[in-house]
Amino acid sequence: MSLSKSPMKAALALWWAGVIAPCFAATSTAASASGCTGTTTIQNIEDASALASCATYSGDVVVATDLVTADQNHNNHLSLDGIKEIGGSLIVQNVAMLLSLSGSSLERVDYDMSFQNLSLSTIPFPKLAGVGKTFRLQDLPQLDTLTFPAEVEFGAVVINNTAIRSLDNTTFNVVSAGSVHIFNNDQLINVSVPINNGQIQTSDILFSKNGAGLNVSFPSLNAIQNMTMQDVLRIDLPNLNVVSSFMEIGGTQLEAFHADRLTNVGGALQFNNVSNLQNLSLQELSTVGSDLSINGSRALELVNFPALTRVGNNFTMEGTFSNISLPQNPQIQGVYYLESSKNISEVCKQLTTSDGVKSSQLTCIYPGSPTQAKNNSNSGHLDTIDESGLSTAAKAGIGIGIALAVVMLGALAFFLAIRRRATNPSKSNHENDRSSSTELFGLFGKIELPAEESRTTPAFTPATSESELSADFKRGKFVPSRGNDMQSRHELNAAIVYELEGDSGASEMHQREKFSFEAPREHV
Known part of the structure; x- marks a missing residue:
């Protein structure tokens, strides 16, 4: 009889382990998961601690503007440690009492990740690898340090009005971004991030009104739709090959621009009001779909486009240059206009003879040219030669x-x-x-x-x-x-x-x- 009971007990034990126990475990897990979905608003430290049990939170996480953070151990600090993934957005804005924040486990936010109008001095997310939509840092006047050492992909990046001094691969290791807008950061003097496009086509990069003496480098960037940079001291784009739409570089701070592998600009390529530009290197630039222009340069002696074959519209150079170097017979579809404070008569003659510029007209303005400009306010003189062979005079x-x-x-x-x-x-x-x-x-x-x-x-x-x-x-x-x-x-x-x-x-x-x-x- 005892022998018959042992197999029965063994069978019951197996049945319990294989059927009943998993049901209880599933019920417990479901109860826990029920608090990890929807939109949650963190109003105090206890709310934040409750989220720590959710490795994945499938909704939005919003920090309340009247957040109460003070306790005896963590004064004005909010911890989001424990959460690995947020299926919605993480929004922290207009929280006056919040002075510090951490998210040591967070790896991904599927939608927006936004920090606005805060007194934070640092934002550390050491494991963050991706933000599906926009990563925004805005109106954070005390923020001077980021900690994003892991390779991270963003749908878009907006950094506006912060105290950040440097963005590089140790603090902001961005490898892919649909767009990058960085402006109004008056302490920012260095940007060197390894954006290499990845699977996302970078649509545009914008820099404006940042720190004096800002150096910008995108060493791995190879293609972009639009680029606008204002008041940057030095720009290095060593691997940029294609700009599908336009590129506009401007501001009196600019001293050097290097993009030696850039071959094609689909729209306009313009350097505006670049009075201190001394070094311009575009060694492989072949085609510009619309205007190619440099104006306001007072320090650039030589304008050199050794590989240029076609400009879809106007070719305009204004400054103090004394020489222009172009390949034989470039196709200039629009106006060919040169204005310099130096005598460029030989340059103009060469362009109409040996270089054979194909343009409806070539206009040169420089001191001492044979014909004085009609506009007496001009400092130079006007000498126009068109395809009929007759000068303006x-x-x-x-x-x-x-x-x-x-x-x-x-x-x-x-x-x-x-x-x-x-x-x-x-x-x-x-x-x-x-x-x-x-x-x-x-x-x-x-x-x-x-x-x-x-x-x-x-x-x-x-x-x-x-x-x-x-x-x-x-x-x-x-x-x-x-x-x-x-x-x-x-x-x-x-x-x-x-x-x-x-x-x-x-x-x-x-x-x-x-x-x-x-x-x-x-x-x-």
């Missing part, structure tokens, strides 16, 4: 000559008309009725001469609209209403009028601030 001379010829011919026509009137006083009554005044056409409109008895000086009535001058007149085909012997003179006048109109656009000198170029219209 030559076209201006032609225009003046034509204008003088028109005036002389107009005066001659006026004199002959008066003389003819005087030598033919007798006309039919019908003609006298129609001819109480003599009508002449000239460059400026219609001149009416009153009847003989009241005539003193001719009255001038300008044309009020283009319709008063017919299309035939503008093309030298005007036939006056009387006197075939007058036709040839009017045809000559009209032809000269149109000739002057045709060249007037080309003989216009370009203003310093805004210029436009237009090839002379083909004469009809």
